[in-house]
Amino acid sequence: MMKIRQILPILLLTTVSALQAQEDEWEKWGPTDKQSKVGVLLRAGYTIGGTTPLPLPEEIRSIKEFSPKGGATVGVDAYKMFSRRWGASIGWHFFYEGFHTVAEVKNYKMSLTMEGNTMSGYFTGTDVTNNSMWGMTIPLLATFRMSPRWNVSMGPYASVFITRKFDGRVYDNSKGVGYLRVDDPTGEKVNIDRENPATYDFDENMRTWNYGIELAFDWKALRHMNVFGKIDWGLRNVWPENFDAVDFRMYPIYATVGLAYRY
Amino acid sequence: MNKYAKLLPLVSVALLSGCIQDEPMNAECDIEYASVSVENPTDIFYHDYDTLQTISTVTDSIGFLVRRTAQVGMLPLTLQATEGARVLIVDGNEEVPFVNGTPLDFSNEQKHRFKVVSQDGGWSRTYEVKVVRDSNFDYDHMYMTFDFEQYSLESGNKYYVWKETDPIATGYWIGNDPMWKNGNPGYKLSVSSAKPEDYPSAPIAGGGPDGSDCVKLVTRDTGAFGRMVNYRLASGSMFIGEFDVANALKDALAATLFGVPFKHRPTRISGWFRYIPGPHFQNRDGVILPDSIDQPDFYAVMYRNQDAEGHEVRLNGADILINPHIVAMARLPHPNHGLTDEWQYVVLDMVYREELDPELLENNGYSFTVSVASSYRGGEFEGCVGNTLYVDAITVECEY
Numbered sequence: 001m002m003k004i005r006q007i008l009p010i011l012l013l014t015t016v017s018a019l020q021a022q023e024d025e026w027e028k029w030g031p032t033d034k035q036s037k038v039g040v041l042l043r044a045g046y047t048i049g050g051t052t053p054l055p056l057p058e059e060i061r062s063i064k065e066f067s068p069k070g071g072a073t074v075g076v077d078a079y080k081m082f083s084r085r086w087g088a089s090i091g092w093h094f095f096y097e098g099f100h101t102v103a104e105v106k107n108y109k110m111s112l113t114m115e116g117n118t119m120s121g122y123f124t125g126t127d128v129t130n131n132s133m134w135g136m137t138i139p140l141l142a143t144f145r146m147s148p149r150w151n152v153s154m155g156p157y158a159s160v161f162i163t164r165k166f167d168g169r170v171y172d173n174s175k176g177v178g179y180l181r182v183d184d185p186t187g188e189k190v191n192i193d194r195e196n197p198a199t200y201d202f203d204e205n206m207r208t209w210n211y212g213i214e215l216a217f218d219w220k221a222l223r224h225m226n227v228f229g230k231i232d233w234g235l236r237n238v239w240p241e242n243f244d245a246v247d248f249r250m251y252p253i254y255a256t257v258g259l260a261y262r263y
Numbered sequence: 264m265n266k267y268a269k270l271l272p273l274v275s276v277a278l279l280s281g282c283i284q285d286e287p288m289n290a291e292c293d294i295e296y297a298s299v300s301v302e303n304p305t306d307i308f309y310h311d312y313d314t315l316q317t318i319s320t321v322t323d324s325i326g327f328l329v330r331r332t333a334q335v336g337m338l339p340l341t342l343q344a345t346e347g348a349r350v351l352i353v354d355g356n357e358e359v360p361f362v363n364g365t366p367l368d369f370s371n372e373q374k375h376r377f378k379v380v381s382q383d384g385g386w387s388r389t390y391e392v393k394v395v396r397d398s399n400f401d402y403d404h405m406y407m408t409f410d411f412e413q414y415s416l417e418s419g420n421k422y423y424v425w426k427e428t429d430p431i432a433t434g435y436w437i438g439n440d441p442m443w444k445n446g447n448p449g450y451k452l453s454v455s456s457a458k459p460e461d462y463p464s465a466p467i468a469g470g471g472p473d474g475s476d477c478v479k480l481v482t483r484d485t486g487a488f489g490r491m492v493n494y495r496l497a498s499g500s501m502f503i504g505e506f507d508v509a510n511a512l513k514d515a516l517a518a519t520l521f522g523v524p525f526k527h528r529p530t531r532i533s534g535w536f537r538y539i540p541g542p543h544f545q546n547r548d549g550v551i552l553p554d555s556i557d558q559p560d561f562y563a564v565m566y567r568n569q570d571a572e573g574h575e576v577r578l579n580g581a582d583i584l585i586n587p588h589i590v591a592m593a594r595l596p597h598p599n600h601g602l603t604d605e606w607q608y609v610v611l612d613m614v615y616r617e618e619l620d621p622e623l624l625e626n627n628g629y630s631f632t633v634s635v636a637s638s639y640r641g642g643e644f645e646g647c648v649g650n651t652l653y654v655d656a657i658t659v660e661c662e663y
Contacts, residue, residue, distance in 0.1 A: 056284065058285065059287065061283065069608050105291075106286065117487065181291065186291070186292065186293075186388050192512055193513050196512065199490075
């Protein structure tokens with residue numbers, strides 16, 4: 001018992017000082033402006049991802065190649081902390097994102113309309129897709145400080161695509177099989193091979209804006225610098241509902257990692 | 264860092280591949296090959312290879328041509344369908360699974376009906392299989408006249424098709440498939456919105472020199488889809504043979520298969536023509552070449568349809584005028600064809616490079632074609648869009 005009586009004050013003392021230190025940490029890594037608790041973040045990062053159907057439809061048999069194209073985000077976020085743990089931010093980001101993929105497909109329903117003429121049917125073979133867009137995103141996020149140095153933010157965003165590219169070509173697969181069944185699987189078979197591929201271009205068909213959910217993690221590495229990672233998950237089909245060249249809905253899903261200057 | 268950057272696409276592929284679902288079942292239900300087995304094929308067929316046929320996806324009638332004198336009874340039939348598809352033999356209202364190799368009674372040109380159901384059960388097609396007895400070939404000095412009076416819209420109502428009714432031609436040459444062939448099925452793929460009369464090959468009611476119906480062949484622009492595959496124009500055409508739409512995009516020249524076996528000696532072809540040239544000659548890339556002129560074409564070719572090793576020879580758009588198996592040919596002269604906007608009668612003699620071998624002739628060893636086109640280099644996708652050739656009353660004269 002004597003021992004406990006002697007240890008207790010020491011224990012209490014250390015706990016209090018630990019809490020004190022913890023409080024200093026929250027203060028130290030908090031907003032630079034201690035009065036208004038308002039600040040800005042200047043972000044720059046590398047962006048990777050793709051525009052994809054979810055889940056991948058069974059018509060897609062294998063992905064032979066996938067590579068991100070370029071991919072960069074720069075932008076600014078303004079934030080305000082309302083309490084020690086909770087805050088909000090609004091941003092304005094410019095991005096360039098895209099991908100290149102080579103996929104083997106089977107009975108992939110497609111319909112192309114060009115100059116008022118339509119070619120539709122079921123394609124089996126290789127489909128090469130190139131997609132890229134320049135645009136800007138406005139995220140509106142709620143921020144939660146998990147710890148003095150770790151923030152997680154989440155909220156809706158809206159994007160506008162300033163330029164859009166979505167094109168590609170179809171030809172035979174690795175077994176030399178590439179054909180379209182015109183209109184339906186009993187229609188005439190039209191062979192297409194890599195010597196004379198059929199190309200397509202849906203730039204104009206892509207929707208000009210999108211919305212989704214952004215989830216971001218920030219780690220305060222230095223007094224004025226964050227390391228961050230975020231994912232923008234598009235929730236709006238990139239194709240208008242009446243667009244039937246691509247038989248499934250596709251969503252842009254892009255992740256960014258980078259550095260931010262924090263004030 | 265660079266090493267890891269290179270790994271990124273690989274990792275992405277691996278991640279995405281994890282999301283690949285099970286392969287969907289086949290939706291197609293074609294008979295791809297049909298064969299009959301007999302001990303000595305040439306007893307009843309002309310060639311060994313006549314017992315095995317590759318079936319085009321646009322065909323639903325399969326015919327095995329046999330010699331006129333052949334005794335045909337029960338023949339074991341094998342049908343190779345799309346992987347996973349079920350083949351049923353249809354007897355009245357009954358559909359029974361068909362076992363390959365089952366002998367079927369083909370005597371008296373009896374037809375057998377089949378239904379093929381796709382692996383996924385969603386699609387089906389019906390086929391008819393029969394044996395066709397070849398026609399008599401003893402005939403002295405015969406004429407065939409093609410007036411192009413029998414035409415109708417094809418089943419999809421997209422374009423016109425012409426059926427030949429001349430009794431000599433259908434009785435002794437193209438009885439199995441009395442349809443004129445042209446590039447219309449290919450044009451349909453690229454210009455789906457075209458009206459039937461705006462296809463490269465179309466009929467003109469009452470447009471002939473004698474007031475009967477004639478054919479109007481026009482070299483047409485193939486629009487955005489044509490540019491997509493770098494086939495920017497389509498020549499109007501009519502020919503005897505086969506248009507293999509499966510290869511219309513892959514290899515357009517090879518898709519035009521000329522000729523049908525012929526057991527006679529053609530000596531002369533003739534026809535009525537009226538020609539209006541289009542304004543600008545364009546090359547394959549669509550570049551206008553001011554110094555080049557387009558021309559119409561009209562020719563007939565007789566060729567040996569088997570090589571020295573006994574393999575089948577079928578001339579196509581690439582070699583119909585140059586293949587060494589050609590034995591006789593008649594062709595409109597180029598460039599001085601002499602055709603104008605006025606109807607004109609043209610007669611051309613068949614020029615023989617070697618005399619016909621009577622035994623080969625009797626055994627279906629020669630094939631013959633007659634062909635007309637609005638652009639003579641249309642197969643290479645060069646010519647004048649708008650080139651127009653009116654055609655009527657083509658005749659073929661044979662010595663025997």
